[in-house]
Amino acid sequence: MRVDLVKAHIAANGSVAKDTYLMELRLETEEFLAAPGQFVMLRILDTTDPLLRRAFSICSLIKPNVIQIMYRVVGKGTRLMKDMKEEETLELLGPLGNGFQGPERGKKAVLVSGGIGVAPLFFLASRLKPHDLKFIAGYGSKEDVVPPGLLGLEEGSVLFATEDGSCGYHGLVTELFEAELNKTLSRQLQVYCCGPWEMLKKLAHICYEYDLDCQVSLESAMACGVGACQGCAVKASASYPPDYFHVCSHGPVFSSSDIDWEG
Ligand SMILES: Cc1cc2nc3c(=O)[nH]c(=O)nc-3n(C[C@H](O)[C@H](O)[C@H](O)COP(=O)(O)OP(=O)(O)OC[C@H]3O[C@@H](n4cnc5c(N)ncnc54)[C@H](O)[C@@H]3O)c2cc1C
Ligand code: FES
Known part of the structure; x- marks a missing residue:
């Protein structure tokens, strides 16, 4: 590359x-x-x-x-x-970095963002057919919401959750995601998420319980961006050697099951 x-x-x-x-x-x-x-x-x-x-x-x-x-x-x-x-x-x-994989043929993509984590998911959404994806974006409040039309997506194509209830669902984006999961019978889903660590940890847990593939895009403080300084290490799950990943060179996108969310 x-x-x-x-x-x-x-x-x-x-x-x-x-x-x-x-x-x-x-x-x-x-x-x-x-x-x-x-x-x-x-x-x-x-x-x-x-x-x-x-x-x-x-x-x-x-x-x-x-x-x-x-x-x-x-x-x-x-x-x-x-x-x-x-x-x-x-x-x-x-x-x-590596970028998102898939989704596999026949699977619908579900994109879940928290705050500025919406940025890479806008790019992913632009490469998917509108009927093959569901986009759920969480923000603190209405004034934080980035209009999807600015990035060429149809207005109305994104479901919103705000913590103060000023736009869309009143509550956390993880709650809205789970509510949407319970509405659909299909489990042919590929979940993509980006946002704060605690949100990703919760989504990883939900996806484990519902047996869904989940890719997370991680953020960590970075000095070099190319695998040289070791500044961006995150702990890998027990099943996965090596013990640590560099977010910049192994990621930033990981399967949620490869990360030690308690680490
Ligand atoms: C792979 C990757 C992709 C990113 N994509 C985006 C993006 O699309 N849009 C965006 O706004 N930001 C993104 N970030 C975060 C962005 O790099 C930081 O917000 C930025 O470096 C802050 O720079 P600063 O000089 O303004 O802040 P600083 O003065 O360096 O820091 C200000 C505050 O932000 C915190 N901070 C700094 N870097 C990060 C970080 N990486 N993650 C969490 N907190 C941080 C610091 O701890 C401090 O509290 C991304 C980070 C990574 C690793
Ligand atoms: S930022 Fe230097 S190793 Fe990742």
Whole structure:
């Protein structure tokens, strides 16, 4: 797999929800061969603070050399990014990681996101036929909700859960997922999820109980992004040698049964 280190010129950068931004990047390469679930490492040029690159899932590939990333402002790097203007330049390393697998023929895809975990699942949804997928997105509140139409999905194609009940189901996305499971008789499902650790742990547990294949996209603090620094290790389940995975090079996508959720 080819990994590029290229200049990425900002083509657009704007707010799409509370503290959440969508950035379109035109890459100095003819073709960027990225698959859903893969990520890029971005470095802000002309500053040593932050010095290290930051990891972002690829949210969409809109032309062979134009991608979108969606980011939540949480610290120094993302605060600088939100104020960047068109034609400013970042340095990009990618595509990195393994990406999602499948779904197998005959299986319906169920996508479950929590917060900014929606970003890689938008990319996956864009590659699936609408009638072959169910997309369930969880947020804290209505103001956090990213409209699916912004990413080319039909409005109404995503079920929402909000913790304060201001949009869609009132409660956790894991509860809505389980309620939807109980509505369908089919167990020919492939579940894909991305979000906070506790949410993924709960989904892994539900999928184990319902005997469903579940792929999780993990986030962990990353320094190098390419398997060199060991900073992104997560504990593997007892059945799986080696003891630890590097999220950046073995993942970020794992079968939920390969992860030690207590580790
Ligand atoms: C494979 C992968 C894909 C990701 N995709 C996205 C994405 O699509 N959109 C998005 O907004 N973010 C994504 N992240 C998280 C993103 O990398 C961090 O939010 C970003 O590095 C924060 O940079 P900062 O300089 O703004 O914050 P910092 O100043 O570095 O940190 C601010 C706060 O955020 C916490 N933090 C930093 N990195 C992470 C992390 N990786 N996971 C959880 N908390 C973190 C720190 O502990 C600290 O509390 C992804 C991470 C990984 C590993
Ligand atoms: S971030 Fe360095 S090994 Fe994964």
